[in-house]
Amino acid sequence: MDYNFENVPRYWCNNEPTFTHYFTGLSTLFPEGESYFVRSVRALRAKAKSNELLDREISAFIGQEAMHSKEHHAFHVSAQQHGLDPESLEKVTGIVLKSIEKVFSKKWNLLVTVGLEHYTAVLVVSMMQSVNELMTDSTIRNLWLWHSIEETEHKAVAFDLYEHLYGSGLSAYLPRITVFTLSLFLITGFSTIYQFILMKRDRQLLNFKSWRKFLGFMTTQYKVLTPKFFDYYRFDFHPNQTDEKDLVASTKIKIGLKNSKLLLS
Template structure:
């Protein structure tokens, strides 16, 4: 594994914070099986993470001492570990994005675009929700809860879809994405538990979280695909062959990473949904052993 790892147990949380230090210097330009289209698909996804995960941290941190949460010692430990893991994800994706930038792929601009989209959308949604008593903090938390479900679900695909794993032919990048996937599943319930602690389980909470998922997924779909189109076009790789590869990788019925997420994503609409309904304990233990965690 091309990374130094140290682990902090974060004072009793149910999952640790692993301090990674990946070296991206030897990562090739097209690290996904030598294919530009697949590599740019993952780079377009990675471009969402630095600003996105900072948003997650800020959203949870802003409400962690809410009257309904402040005396919950166990949840406070989980929140601290959640913040630690997300901060490390941001750090490593910044490192990878910089390695893509050195090949002339303008990920820095995409990172700025991500922040602009987040800030514009959150402020617009807060204006819409203000008449029904929803604050900016609550809008941010609800969006974070929805997006955390997305990240946990795509992480499950990375850990279970052998076709995707085989295409990750660079060891550094494969390890980085699998480490990230493990941790997204380890902390997948934290933002949801914070949301439920503040809002409860009533009809208003259900309407908020499900509508937020729809809005978040539509926004994410258009932004990530715009990023992908921009990277392909700038690299002069916008052609039918690359588009066919991307389709098979992301959207084919049998092996696609996005289509494979469908069932788990839809479970979010169950009235009694909880992220831990999908038990990934055995899966995570298997991968932690493989990666030496």
């Protein structure tokens, strides 16, 4: 994909600074975050070479994540025109993730990826179902929908690699839920902090009307999303227990990918 972000308006989500800066803040996690995901999978890939299907899926996963990083970074570069400097937040994310990568074992780095891939998979379903309608700029909307499609298509790859290497028993389950809990705090904390930073840079931090609208939206969203996040704590959880094929198919049509065959289609 190759998007042109030159004419993206200042407030492209619900015409509100809070909405726009929340999703921009979330977006700034992707370039470095997805590079980290790729490194965590590559670090253990050699041990799964005997599973040809999984190895092919890993190749597709790596290719898709690399493209997501590229396009979201391009969006952040274009957003510099509004003086908000989202690139600086990318750099902070990179520093934090590289520090985590050094401290954690290969297994735990993979588990961060496994957990956050589930977190992302839950979010993108909501994005495809309804949240995209808040995005008034078609380029931004198509970026998020394209990203959502591909996240759904490879949502189980890191999980399958983990189970292939470490099994699905109690000794695999306990680290899985422990790291997921830490990862939830990490991504929630960073996305919130980044939103506040962007609001401050935009001189909208005290825009209480916009905050009220956003908090109402998030309250409604998390009533639906929280049980889906917590599905991960089930002992028998697997990402493919939910089926989004129809939603993905309709979303492809929506953004003009009706006849397009993506990497894992």
